[in-house]
Amino acid sequence: MATAVICAVSVLVIACPCALGLATPTAITVGIGKAAEHHILIKDATALERICKATDIVLDKTGTITEGKPIVVSAKISADATDEDLGVMLAAEKQSEHPLAGVLVASLEDRGITPSNTDKFAAIVGKGVEAHHNGQLYWVGSELMAHERNVKNSDIKANAHGGTTIYFGCGNRLLAVFVLADMVKETSAPAIASLKRLGLRVYMLTGDNNASAARVAEEVGATGFKAEMLPADKEKYILDMQHRGRIVAMAGDGINDSPALSAADIGIAINSGAAIAREIADVTIKADSLEELVALKAIANSLQKRVHANYRFVLTFNSALIALGALGILQPASSAMLHNLSTIGISLKSMTNLLPENRAPQLKA
Numbered sequence: 001m002a003t004a005v006i007c008a009v010s011v012l013v014i015a016c017p018c019a020l021g022l023a024t025p026t027a028i029t030v031g032i033g034k035a036a037e038h039h040i041l042i043k044d045a046t047a048l049e050r051i052c053k054a055t056d057i058v059l060d061k062t063g064t065i066t067e068g069k070p071i072v073v074s075a076k077i078s079a080d081a082t083d084e085d086l087g088v089m090l091a092a093e094k095q096s097e098h099p100l101a102g103v104l105v106a107s108l109e110d111r112g113i114t115p116s117n118t119d120k121f122a123a124i125v126g127k128g129v130e131a132h133h134n135g136q137l138y139w140v141g142s143e144l145m146a147h148e149r150n151v152k153n154s155d156i157k158a159n160a161h162g163g164t165t166i167y168f169g170c171g172n173r174l175l176a177v178f179v180l181a182d183m184v185k186e187t188s189a190p191a192i193a194s195l196k197r198l199g200l201r202v203y204m205l206t207g208d209n210n211a212s213a214a215r216v217a218e219e220v221g222a223t224g225f226k227a228e229m230l231p232a233d234k235e236k237y238i239l240d241m242q243h244r245g246r247i248v249a250m251a252g253d254g255i256n257d258s259p260a261l262s263a264a265d266i267g268i269a270i271n272s273g274a275a276i277a278r279e280i281a282d283v284t285i286k287a288d289s290l291e292e293l294v295a296l297k298a299i300a301n302s303l304q305k306r307v308h309a310n311y312r313f314v315l316t317f318n319s320a321l322i323a324l325g326a327l328g329i330l331q332p333a334s335s336a337m338l339h340n341l342s343t344i345g346i347s348l349k350s351m352t353n354l355l356p357e358n359r360a361p362q363l364k365a
C-alpha cells in the first residue's frame with residue numbers, strides 16, 4: 001500500500017507540464033525582443049506563429065518596395081494652363097498625404113507657382129485628389145482618373161520612362177502631365193530574393209500604371225504583380241488567395257493598403273506610412289528597408305522550431321520519469337528534483353538568442 005502511494009506521488013509530481021508553461025511564453029518574449037532589435041514592432045504575438053505558416057507575401061509598391069520619394073523627370077504643361085490653374089494643383093497637393101504629393105508641391109513651387117484659393121478638397125484613395133476653384137472641379141491623379149474624367153485618349157500616353165505619370169486637369173481638359181521616377185529601395189531586391197529562399201511567393205500590388213509596375217516588379221524579381229489596383233481590389237486579391245488555401249502576409253504603407261492589411265493573415269505596416277495602416281497591422285517595420293521582413297520570417301521560423309523542440313523534449317523526458325516513478329524506480333524527491341531541473345534548463349535554453357550571429361549574414365544575402 002505504502003509503495004503504491006509513493007509511486008502515485010512520484011507520478012503526480014512529474015505530471016504537471018511546468019516546463020511548457022514557462023518555456024513557451026519565454027521563447028515568445030525572446031522572439032518579440034529579438035524582432036525589436038531588428039526594428040520590428042510586434043503588436044500581436046500570435047502573428048509570429050502565422051508568419052511562420054505564411055505561404056505568400058504581398059507587397060505594396062510606392063513607399064514599400066520603392067522609396068516613396070520620387071523625382072520629377074518630365075513636366076509637360078499645356079499652353080492653356082495658367083499659373084492660377086497650377087496654383088489649384090499646388091493647393092490640392094499641399095493637402096494630400098500621399099507620398100507623391102510632396103515632390104509635385106516642390107516642383108510647382110520651383111516654377112514660382114503660389115497656391116490658389118480652393119475648397120471642397122477630397123482625396124480619392126488609390127487615384128488622386130480633387131478640389132474646387134471658382135466653381136470648377138480640378139483633379140490630379142492617375143491614368144485611371146484621367147480616363148474617368150473623359151480626357152481625350154490621345155492625350156493619355158504611356159510614358160517612355162516607365163515612371164509614374166500624374167495627370168492634372170479641369171473637367172475633361174488636360175492641363176499638365178508629370179512623369180515621376182521613384183527609386184527602388186536598395187534592400188528591396190536582395191530582401192525579396194531572401195524571402196523567396198525562405199519559401200515565400202512574393203507579389204507586388206500597386207495603384208500605379210502597368211508600365212511603371214512592370215519595371216519595378218522585374219527589377220526586384222517579384223513572383224508576380226498587378227497594377228491599377230484600387231484599395232478594394234487589393235483586399236479582394238488577398239481574399240482570393242486565402243480562398244485558394246494560401247496563408248498571406250501583406251506589407252504596405254498607405255491608407256489605400258488598409259483594407260488589404262486587415263484582410264491578410266498577417267498585416268505589416270511601414271512605420272512612416274499612414275496612421276491607419278499602423279493601427280490595423282499586427283506588425284510594424286522601419287521605413288527604409290525590406291530586410292526586416294526577412295528577419296521577421298527567420299525569427300518566426302526559429303521560434304516555431306524552438307517551441308516544437310521544447311515540446312518533444314518535455315514530452316519524452318516527463319514520460320520517461322512517469323514510467324520510472326510508476327515502476328517505483330524513482331523516488332518522489334528525485335523525480336521532483338529532475339522535473340524542476342528540466343523546467344529550469346528548458347526555460348534558460350528558451351532565453352538564448354533566436355538568431356545566432358553566425359546566421360545574420362544569411363539575412364543580408
Ligand code: ADP
Pocket residue numbers: 060061062063093096097098100101125126127128129140141142143164165166205206207208209229254256
Ligand atoms: P501604391 O498602391 O503604389 O502605393 P496608390 O494606390 O497610393 O499607389 O496610388 C495610386 C496612384 O494614384 C498613384 O500612382 C498616382 O498616380 C495616383 N495618386 C494617388 N494620390 C495622388 C496624389 N495626391 N497626387 C497625384 N497622384 C496621386
Ligand code: MG
Pocket residue numbers: 060061062063064252253254
Ligand atoms: Mg503605398
